[in-house]
Amino acid sequence: MTMHPTSRPSTFPSVAGVIPWLLNLATRLLARALNMPEPLVHDTSIFVFAQVAAVENSVGRTLCPIRLWRQFQNWRRQSALRRDLTRKENSVLNPDRNQSKTKPGSPRPTHQP
Numbered sequence: 001m002t003m004h005p006t007s008r009p010s011t012f013p014s015v016a017g018v019i020p021w022l023l024n025l026a027t028r029l030l031a032r033a034l035n036m037p038e039p040l041v042h043d044t045s046i047f048v049f050a051q052v053a054a055v056e057n058s059v060g061r062t063l064c065p066i067r068l069w070r071q072f073q074n075w076r077r078q079s080a081l082r083r084d085l086t087r088k089e090n091s092v093l094n095p096d097r098n099q100s101k102t103k104p105g106s107p108r109p110t111h112q113p
Helices: 015-034 038-062 065-093 095-100
Strands: none
Touching: 015 038
């Protein structure tokens, strides 16, 4: 005859059973500290969690390294285009300035009255 040890329940509660109990305790303590009813604290915490999650997602999208790199490249491209357009506008508006920038050793253009 073999004897099997009887399986007795553990004296320590499982983690899965402790987490809801701790959340309930935290909700009750917060409700008492704020002098608010528990259901209101619970509903407010869900709303706050949703708002925080939305902000984190938007900040995460904004600070994404790939997105930041693309924005930086786009910014540099636009600044280079603006710089080129400014140079072209200056050359059209001030043609005398461009003539004074001749290569060294080349004859200077003469102005005819």
